[in-house]
Amino acid sequence: MTPRPHSREWYAALARDLGGYRHPWTRVLDGPDPELIYDLLLTTHLTPQTRVLEAGCGHGPDAARFGDQAARWAAYDHVPELLALARQHAPQADFHDWNGKGAVPPALRGPFDLIVSRRGPTGIIRHLPEVAAPQARFLYVGPRLTVPQVQDRLAAVGWTVLGQWQISVQARVPTREDWATRCAWMEEPERLSEWDAQATAAGLPYREERLVVLAGASG
Template identity: 35%
Template sequence: MSKILFDPMKHPDWIPPHTAEWHANLALETGGYKYPWKSVFDEPRAELVFADKITAYLNENTRVLDVGCGHGEFTKSFTHKAKEILGIDLMEGYIASAKENASESISFLVVDADKPLPFPDDSFDVVYTKKGPWLFHKGIEEGHRVIKPRGMALGLYHCGTDGGLRSHFPGLYSPFPDNYLEDIKVKFEGQLSESNLEKVELQIFEEVEFLSRPEDVLIKKCFGQKETLKKIVWQECLQDVEEIFMRYATPRGLKVVNYHALMIGQAR
């Protein structure tokens, strides 16, 4: 029976990921939503697949909205591919980083996407989000209001990591619930079919990543946490994590699998 490792989520200083407090801490400490661990990937890479899907709908006349753009790195990858691109995010710190070195056709605004959006009806040909708010849920009007008729809505969501990670490091990581991936598929299918979009595509796919060093297992777990908590986690876990990592790592690093949901719909 494997040793149960220290669970940082049970520590009182743990900040639940993806909350306003967690994003505020990341914005303060790094100015952006950037994965800080070292790793290499196999093809296909989720973000590249998503970028290609978006690019297929862009041309010199397209107006694009990136909802929850973070520090704008992904938004800027579409420079010169559309007429106008607007990235919006709730976090001032992320938007301040995004505005640095933005080209003329790309702008960034602090906007809460849970509130009425400050844009006229039928403003955008493409509305996408990479892990941010999805504006086409049943009952949410704003996505449908600001997207043009026949405009494209795209979303990419990270649905968790496993591929052995969760059983190799019990306590630090916990197993996926039974039927997790089937339930994810049902959830996103429902999300698309309940929206007012015509469903074009739903893909749940796997991305293979190799974490480079033992500490990357901890850096991944503690993404967005305060330095004080990280110190405790390193003290409690690093030695065990090193041993486990060495047992399972391949020459490229420790293999893990990221699950992603990619949704594409078309406005009526």
């Protein structure tokens, strides 16, 4: 039986079958990657003195790509199979098994100058006052144009949104199977019928969307 999307078993299957936290469908973008703004903001805030905490690191692509630009790159995830891959891809980083709930593990209490979340987890926001250094920044990218819990949780811990970007890029999937896989990933089963109503010989057009948020402690 296929594991429920976004269950621990499902993430473990991604690690086993795809070699990491990767989208298991084919897509074609008709514009720039919608996460380029996140990449730019991340590199802008990295220095040889920056201490980084990454929430939901998956198989460690960001730690491998950006970690050598920081003084420290610590990260966590709750899927052992993904963490094992992350340790292979970025042996210089510091990885921990945690789901962002409950008490922060001692090794992740920082302080950190930059807290980042590329793959959607927002639980770390509740812990920002505990893990953040003075003048720290929080950088997030999520899979929709609006992610209300980000702003709500930032406000609850007294952090201010310094910048917010909504990116929408024209894209298409070539097959119905790809569209069904994406609908399951996004937990949007109601959109499956769009294939029958709107698909052409080139596939189904849709919008690839991202929300990028940069925040800092108020005051």
